[in-house]
Amino acid sequence: MTAPTLPASTMELAPTVQYVLRLGDDALVLAQRLGEWSAKAPELEEDVALTNIALDLLGQARALLSYAGRLEDAGRDEDALAFLRDERDWVNVQLVEQPGGDFADTIARQLFFSAYQYELYGRLVDSADETLAAVAAKAVKEVAYHRDHAARWVVRLGDGTEISHARMQAGLERMWPYVGELFDSDELERGLAGQRIAVDSAKLRAPWRHFVDEVVAEATLSITEGLWTAPGGGRRGIHTESFGYLLAEMQHLHRSHPGGRW
């Protein structure tokens, strides 16, 4: 009897496949986190807003994971990649997996991540890879709206009451340690950037910071320098404590009922 062939570990895949998975995993994990607000947001309009943003991200993730599967050419489709990979094979940044139980935490995560995605997709539209360029051209319009939504909330809460100000400031500080990883480009990414396929994320830091600083200042908040920095490692499959629980919830149904359909 032959043992079944296990799918390759993400870190063994071709660079382009890994890069597409990084973008897709970021979008899917954040979509899952935002979906947690469904029926629980502070007001009905916000419930609709956060789940609409989640839907955009889910759409981006589907396009990216399907493309990664086609590039890998080993028979894995978007569902296999979303539901049948274990924790160490996910290559999203740790920021998107952080729990957003407090609304201000969620909004801080949205500001930091949507501003990053906006800079990234805005440059990826010129990728030599036609599929990535097409996904980016579509997504950048959506992400501009997400970024605007987050910025408005940061200003409203920061420049609001004493309590909303304190909680928004705490939200920024809760998420800030995970920001560094967004711009921590590695050899794989720089190699693909050299071929004009990828964008070197280190180059996004300055324009990103410019935008975030403007919003934070308008909100009468501040970025506290000297906070600790998370060690990172999401792009190498290293994740924080809550990520396994997120995957368990997201993957459970598919794994319990393989091939199940509505």
Next chain:
Amino acid sequence: MSTELTVDEVRELAAAVVDPEIPVLTIEDLGVLRSVDRGTDGRVVVTITPTYSGCPAMDVITADIRGTLSAHGAEDVEVRTVLAPAWTTDWMSEQGKRKLVEYGIAPPGERRSSGGPVLIELAPRCPRCGSGRTRLVSRFGSTACKSIYSCQECLEPFDHFKAI
């Protein structure tokens, strides 16, 4: 053997498929139907593009195109989804915009560049009474493509199709 439909006949049938979320608009009105051609292998290819990346209507639209064509004897048709060039509300026909107003949805206006940190929305006119005194209630609505306004004149809430 099924009756062979010409490319023009297929185009006419596909163009009449309606959006499941906004059934007064056809996919042609919306600009979702991009082209109908005969591929190199002789099959007819219907090409559509999503309004938003996560638009759940795409699966229904694909199934409806297949259903309509197959009811007219065209089984061997490919429905292809493309992302580029990215859909824009500029592709919505004038007829589509008129139908939206009649349906109670304010049509998309001019697109603006998204340069600044905070965008100022130009208020759309109320599709019921035509007043310009309208107020944004929520930037996100019942579907990805809409936001919610209310009219200060007739006091009715209404959907606005976002310009992207």
